[in-house]
Structures are given as structure tokens and as C-alpha cells.
Amino acid sequence: MPVDPTVACVVGVDYGTLSGRAVVVRVADGAELGSAVHDYSHAVLAESLPDGTPLAHDWALQVPSDYVDVLKTAVPAALAAAGVDPAHVIGIGTDFTACTMVPTLADGTPLNELPEWSNRPHAYVKLWKHHAAQPQADRINELAAKRGEPWLARYGGLISSEWEFAKGLQLLEEDPEAYAATARWVEAADWIIWQLTGTYVRNACTAGYKGILQDGAYPSREFLAALNPAFVNFVADKLEQPIGRLGDAAGTLTAEAARWTGLTEGIAVAVGNVDAHVTSAAAAALDPGQMVAIMGTSTCHVMNSDELHEVPGMCGVVDGGIVAGLWGYEAGQSGVGDIFGHYVDNLGAEWTHERLTELAAGQRPGEHGLIALDWHNGNRSVLVDHELSGLLVGETLATKPEDIYRALIEATAFGTRKIVETFTAAGVPVREFIAAGGLLKNSLLMQIYADVLNMPLSAIGSDQGPALGSAIHAAAAAGAYPDVRTAAAAMGSVTPNAYLPDPEAAAIYDELYAEYSTLHDYFGRGANKVMRRLRAIQRKASA
């Protein structure tokens, strides 16, 4: 029975680092009728497994049953909050952090859910911020450069330790039994769709940006064998799967998933997507030159272009990676909100983001005498090196907590400026900067970004951008619109010029950015490898 288009709704579910957020959205105009959040009960496993098995440095794991709990809790709660008849919901779409990898049996059962594997770290989900595969990434990059692999240029010259191949090679080399037991190496973005439909389809976005699928091919068997002879069949045996186009239906909701969610069995389920890339649709910002920055735990910068260029240190460029018909570019900062949260957490309970922001807002740029490097979680773009670490210069006995908090915000803004300038210099100009994500709520942070970039900031209309983007893809998958671009025009929203640069502040930030750039190149491009040496000493001391 077709649903009346004026009441038809879709559900978008955004899987972030610490929680899943469900939104019920009206198809006709993108109105968000109700939402709910569910925090993952295991959060991020960075110190130990649930049974206490210790984890080494730079590990970040998750428990996949937490993801299914979101379907069972946040989706019904969002429906209740919206007061919508579930029979009016015609589709569901999801987005996920990436590259978050699930080792599974052939039927999609996660390895960690088998009793015999529950105490093995490599049986668990490797979260996007799992950086312990940097040695494998270094070998992949060295070999790819030596062999002149054509696909390396599509990733700015460097493959990240966060992605599918480095993490897969680490699995093989550190736990060969777990590698052998892994029948499918699955992006969480696709695993959750598998749970909703019973069908495993690899989405074109993560396959391209995180799985090195370029021009229809993965890295060759020869390349894999040269990395490690036992890795030769990694693609054929554990990775390859039919590719689903963004905005198409991956399948329909199973009876079991209908019971979990309270939705109707058989409704359309959109091909999986990534929390960053799906947000461009929510901001109705799919045209070339519109850079959408999804600012949360990390920041992802996504932008379309009608031209293919190599941008040094970008995360990747994929044909149709954001929307069909255009080259989708991605860059990123692997630590942003995480850096602020880590600082706040270490200060003590009486300190909060809000208190520090209020105190910091009273300062003029440069007043605190500090400058920081925003590499507390490594550097994703433009250096692609997760052995790098944070730095603070200028601290004195007069330095106050709010001074450092402001310097950390400014450092992430300088990191974003480095990315914007690199794109523009490479022939992919940034014509509009649109902010999205959880950090939008910090107006001081937004103003600092406008001043540092010295350009107006547009702001996405929704404070649940990724979830709205997933809902838009669900509407296209359900056939309510002919394609994602048409659905985005009807359902997405943005406020242009939400923050305008202050010329005086911008001038001071130009001086501070010059100092940031000097530190960036000195510590990040090999002049002084102290950060890597400290990591090596740390690993030896922790062994």
C-alpha cells in the first residue's frame, strides 16, 4: 500500500564514535520530527577487552553488539518522539564512522561473539581511530612508492594506518589464527546494513576511500604477496563483494530487523555510507567547491569537483564517492573534539567545555602567547602520519587552563587552514566552507575558524547532519526521489554566512598561522623526528 507522500517519512541512523543517533525525517521537506540517542555500552575499548585482557598503545576497539542495540533502542525511541505511525516510514538509511572494520564469519557473525575468540583483541572491531597498524601502513606506502602503484596518487601519496589494508595486514601478522578464521573483513558501515537486510553489499564510499578500490580494481595479488606472501589472497578471500552505489537500496528490512526497530518489514534500506560523506547531502552542498567539514571527535573535510587532481596528503579522491557523477575528495583531522575532550577530562570535574569556552571567549587572538600542534591523535591530512603527537609552545607560569583550551581550538583551525590551502594550491579550490557536526554548538570555536580561515562559514541547518544525510539517502533508495541530488535539494538545508571573519583577528591569526606552519614542517616533515623517537621509546618501555 503506497504511503501518502505528504506524510511519508524515512529514518536516518548516524553511528558516531561513542553513540548512535536516530532521526525521523519527513520526506516532503526534510523536517526532523523526532530523534533519540543511544550511547554504546562498551564505548571505545582502548585500555583492555571487556574481560580485562590488556591492549597495547594506539589500540581502539569496539563491540559490534553495541551497534545493534542502537537499532533496538534509538530507532523506536525516535519514532515515539516523532509521534509517527511506523507504517508511514518508507525507508531507513545509516552512516558510520570509517574505517571501522569487523572481522566476521561467512554469515556475518563477528569473531568476538564466539566464546573461543572473546579474549583475543584481533577478534574485535578495529575502530577508525585504531592507529596500531602504522608499521604496516609504512610498509604499504614504501612498497607502493617503490613499485609506482598508480592508485597511490589517488590518496595524496600515502595510505593511512586507519584503513582496511593496514589493519588487515596487522591482523594477519599479529594473530594469523584470527586472520584465518576471518571469512569477511567488513566495514561497519556495511555490517549494519547486513544486519538490517541479510544482504552484504560493499558501499562505494568506503570501498574507494578506505579499501583502495580505484577504476574498478584493488591492489594486485603481486603487490599483496610482496607485502607478505600470506596476504596474497586478502582481496579475493576476505574483501571482494558486490559494490552498492550510494543512494540505491542495498535490500529490504528483514522481519527480525523490523522487530528490533518497530519499522515495517520490507521497506527500503539504503546502501551504507560514511558519516562525513553523507552529510554533504544534508547541507544540500553537493556542488564542486563546496567543502563540508563534519566537526566532531575528528573532522572530515569532503568536497566534490568535476576535475581529478592529486592533492598532497588528502585522504582520497573517489569517482562517485560522495555523489554520482563527480569526483569526491576527502581530507581530515584525526583529532579535534577528542583533543578538547581529553584536555577537559584531565583537568577535573569542575572544568567543562562550556566553562573553558566562556573564559576563553574573553581573550583577543594572541593574548595567551601560546601555539599548539593538533596532532594528539596523529596527523591524517596533509602529513598522514599517526606517529606524530601534540605540542604546546609558549607555556609559562602565568598560563591558565582556558589559555590552553583556546590554543587547542586555534591549532585545529590552523590544521583545517593547512588542508584548505593545500586543496586550493592543487587546483581544487574551496569556494564555500560549510560547518557540520557536534562542534557547531561552540560559537567561539566557529568564530575562531572563520577568523583563521579568513572566510565566511556557512552552517548546516541540522544539528544531526549525518543522520539527516542518511535519511536523504533512504528517501532516494525508497524511490521518493529520482536521485540523491534531487532529494538533497528538497530535504537538506544550510545557513550561508553564519560566521563572518573579523579582519583584525584574521590579521593576528595570519601571524600565528605562520608560526604554526613553521612548527608543522619542522616536526612533521622530517627535520626533527623526536615525536617518532618518543613513540619508539614508549613502545620499548611498555613491552
Ligand SMILES: Nc1ncnc2c1ncn2[C@@H]1O[C@H](COP(=O)(O)OP(=O)(O)O)[C@@H](O)[C@H]1O
Ligand atoms: N562545547 C564543546 N566544545 C568543543 N568540543 C566539544 C564540546 N562538547 C563536546 N565536544 C567534543 O565533541 C566531540 C563529540 O562530537 P560529536 O559530533 O557529538 O560526536 P561524534 O564525533 O562521535 O559524531 C567529543 O570529542 C567532545 O570532546
Ligand SMILES: O=C(CO)[C@@H](O)[C@@H](O)COP(=O)(O)O
Ligand atoms: O574518517 C572518517 C570518515 O572518513 C570518520 O568516520 C572518522 O574520522 C570518525 O568521525 P567522528 O569524528 O567520530 O564522527
